[in-house]
Amino acid sequence: YIYFLTITFIYIWGAFIFRLLFIEPPQPNTDLQGLTDAQIRLPCWYQPEVDQRMVQVTWEKVFPNGTSKQIITAHFTEGIKAVENSDRVTFETYDPISESSALLIKVTKVSDAGVYRCHIVTYPLGNFDRTIKLTVWSKFHTLHFSDDLVEGQAFGVVATCRAVGYPKPGLSWDTELPGYSRNHTGEDGKTFIQYSLHPLRSMNGKKLDCLVWHPSLKEPRRVANHLVVQYPPDPIISSSPSNWQVGLQKAELVCEGRGNPTPQNVIWTRRGEALPDGVSVVGEKLVFGRPVQLNDSGTYECMVKNTVGSGKTEFRLDNLPQQSLVLIIVCAAAGALFLVLLVVILVVKRRHLRKTKKLKMEDEISTLSRQASFRRLNSTGSVSRIQVSKNHLVPQRSETNLRLALGSSLGGANQWNKCNLFCFFLQDSGLPSSLVPLKVQQDDGNGHKESDLGHLQEDDSVVESSTTEEHEDDEGRSRHHLEGTLSKMFYESNGVLRPRENPNAILLPSQNYYKPQLI
Structure with missing residues (x-):
């Protein structure tokens, strides 16, 4: 039992010591991956102690059945010796005994995959090994192609993506x-993927990318591709400008082919007749090199061809309006609009003037009414009812002269206002219009006489010869109204105006009534 423990301790201690002596790889067994056609380094570096000597290092390939095959050897006295494939394998350093003993495989092949062993011979401790399992991944190659597609073909394969590698790569599509x-999976690491559909022109240019998945890649590799679908032209005609008329300059029709491949052959014709003089074809355009005429009307046809097929469309040009007629219509519309605006402005202005005049007259009448009211309140005399004498006459002007005098006072706007104010004062003075004396009696205090109604003031009787015609109608109506009113109040007898009798009249004593005033 003691012997067994001793051996175990020595083994563990020796393994620990040996592990410290191997700089790389630190573990006895190591897994390593590499790619084909690339250089691979198999690490092995033993650092002996001072009292030890490294005699020989050998690289061997171990087969699954347990046998091994020597690849390259380095001896401290005999040097380096490669058994086979000396052009493909070598030591990393020139002195693998005292330095690194790593093995380099310059051009790796898939057949290089397997188990490799680094065998170290030392003195006096003996032999030590490091085992490395190598996995070789082949650099995959992708081949992506799509067939030439034509609209209308039957459902079938439209694209194929191939990849070769070890381990076998995975493939997928990225498309909408x-x-x-x-x-499909084949031998020797070959795989491919196919995509099938029914080609339509709407699919032209759409994304159809191939994604390649492999352990040697951190993320899938994308092989970009866009689907190509050929289809015959589907032409359309556009005009510049959009509205045509007789006399239009620089007019042209443009025929857009809209086909794949792009149409190269564009033919312009006019149905039933030749193209008009002065009209030429420039590429896909039909250019009118002169002003548009009335006889340019007709149906213009555009035929477009490509390698897949042809297409045809037409543009009808008729009912061309004349430029002069259009101009007349526009000018007439503008003139009518101007007249309407002018009439509206005049009507609004006239209404404004009439309203202003009316408000001004009402304001003057209101002012005069307030003044008359104040005079009545401030009067000290009392009014008594008396009987008027039939012999109380106004022996001055006749009714005819009074009409003329009053009519002459209407020559202007100011005179008309004075007459209105005078008539209003007669009504607002507290006396009936039939009892207002035309001639004022003498005042007791002063003995001063006022002129009677027949003798109007001199400046108010002057006829304005420059009266404008626009007031004549208003003056005539006003004069007629005033004459009618005065005829009800007075009558003419022997060239003298006499007041008409009124049983309801209220007469004031001559010494107590107030004279009417013109304001």
Whole structure:
């Protein structure tokens, strides 16, 4: 039992010591991956102690059945010796005994995969080994292609993506096209994937990328591709400008082919007749090199061809309006609009003036009414009812002269206002219009006489010869109204105006009534 423990302790201690003596790899067994056609380094570096000597290092390939095959050897006296494939394998350093003993495989092949052993011979401790399991991944190759597609073909394979590698790579599609995907796996690390659909022109240019998955890649590799679908032209005609008329300059029709491949052959014709003079074809355009005429009307046809097929469309040019007629219509519309605006402005202005005049007259009448009311309140005399004498006459002007005098006072706007104010004062003075004396009696205090109604003030009787015609109608109506009113109040007898009798009249004593005033 003591012997067994001693041996175990020595083994563990020796393994620990040996582990410290191996700089790389630290573990007895190591897994390593590499790619084909690339250089691979198999690490092995033993550092002996001072009292030890490294005699020989040998690299061997171990087969699954347990046998081994020597690849390269380095002896401290005989040097380096490669058994086979000396052009493909070598030591990392020139002195693998005292330095690193790593093995380099310059051009790795898939057949290089396997188990390799680094065998170290020392004195006096003996032999030590490091085992490395090598996995070789082949660099995959991808081949992506899609067939030439034509619109209208039957459902079938439209794209194929191939990849070769070890381990076998995985393939997938990245697309939004409606179709069917199928994977195929072959020998020697070959695999491919196919995509099938029914080609339409709307699929042209759509993304159809192939994604390659492999352990040697951190993320899938994308092989970009876009689907190509050929289809015959589907032409359309556009005009510049959009509205045509007789006399239009620099007019042209443009025929857009809209086909894949791009149409190169564009043919312009006019149905039933030749193209008009002065009209030429420039590429896909039909250019009018002169002003548009009325006889340019007709149906213009555009035919477009490509390698897949042809397409045809037409543009009808008729009912061309004349430029002068259009101009007349526009000018007439503008003139009518201007007249409407002018009439509206005049009507609004006239209404404004009439309203302003009316408000001004009402304001003057209101002012005069307030003044008359104040005079009545401030009067000290009392009013008594008296009987008027039939002999109380106004022996001055006749009714005819009074009409003329009053009519002459209407020559202007100011005179008309004075007459209105005077008539209003007669009504607002507290006396009936039939009892207002036309001639004022002498005042007791002063003995001063006022002129009677027949003798109007001199400045108020002057006829304005420059009266404008626009007031004549208003003056005539006002004069007629005033004459009618005065005829009800007075009558003419022997060239003298006499007041008409009124049983309800209220007469004031001559010494107590107040004279009417013109304001």
